[in-house]
Amino acid sequence: MIRLLYVDDNPEVCTLIAAFCDRIGSISVQVLDSAEAALDWLSRFPADVIVSDYAMPGGMDGIALLKELHARGSTTPFIIFTAQDSPGVREEAYRNGATGVVSKMPGGRGPLYQLLRTVYWAADTKTN
Numbered sequence: 132m133i134r135l136l137y138v139d140d141n142p143e144v145c146t147l148i149a150a151f152c153d154r155i156g157s158i159s160v161q162v163l164d165s166a167e168a169a170l171d172w173l174s175r176f177p178a179d180v181i182v183s184d185y186a187m188p189g190g191m192d193g194i195a196l197l198k199e200l201h202a203r204g205s206t207t208p209f210i211i212f213t214a215q216d217s218p219g220v221r222e223e224a225y226r227n228g229a230t231g232v233v234s235k236m237p238g239g240r241g242p243l244y245q246l247l248r249t250v251y252w253a254a255d256t257k258t259n
Contacts, residue, residue, distance in 0.1 A: 133254045135160045136178040138169045138196065139212070140187045144235070148182075151243055158250065166191035170199060178207055180230075180253045182246065185213035185220055197227050208253035212246055230256070 135158050137148050145162045152160040161176070163169050166187060173181075181200070183193035191199070197209050208230040213220060216234035224232045231249045235242050 133158045133250065134177060134179045135250060136169060136172065136181045137162045138164070138166060138182070138187070138193070139184040140164050140189075141184070144184075147243065148246075151247065155247070158247075165189055166193070166196035166199075169196060173200070173205075180208045180210065180250050182210045182212050182250065185211050185215050185224070194223055194227055197224070197229060201228050208256065210246070210249055210253060212242075 135152065137145065137160055139145050142164070145164065149160055149162050152158040161172060161178070163172055166183065167190065169181070169183070183196055185193045187193065193211050193213070200207065200209065209228065210231045210233060211224045211229050212233050212235060214235040216236055221232045230253045233242060233246045233249050
């Protein structure tokens with residue numbers, strides 16, 4: 132079972148991700164709505180893979196969360212899942228240590244399948 136932490140301020144996307152993971156059965160997911168909540172949760176529980184939205188309101192976005200986790204010594208695979216897919220976003224994510232970047236666009240199930248493939252790949256690279 133893969134322990135996934137999913138961080139996104141959009142409740143509709145969170146519900147969809149949780150339902151997909153529940154349906155698959157091999158991914159246990161914790162859904163949180165902010166980077167700050169993720170840091171608090173990670174101080175108490177482990178995750179095999181972290182997926183975060185790029186742009187979130189408040190003090191921390193996905194890249195700030197990634198930077199903070201690396202500053203704390205985390206080596207957990209980290210995937211950015213974003214509607215703001217551009218070369219600049221991808222470059223910023225990879226430059227700061229992201230394992231992958233998956234676009235939420237154009238919508239539908241395609242991006243979710245791509246995200247799940249990336250989660251499985253990241254979890255596999257962590258264990259090997």
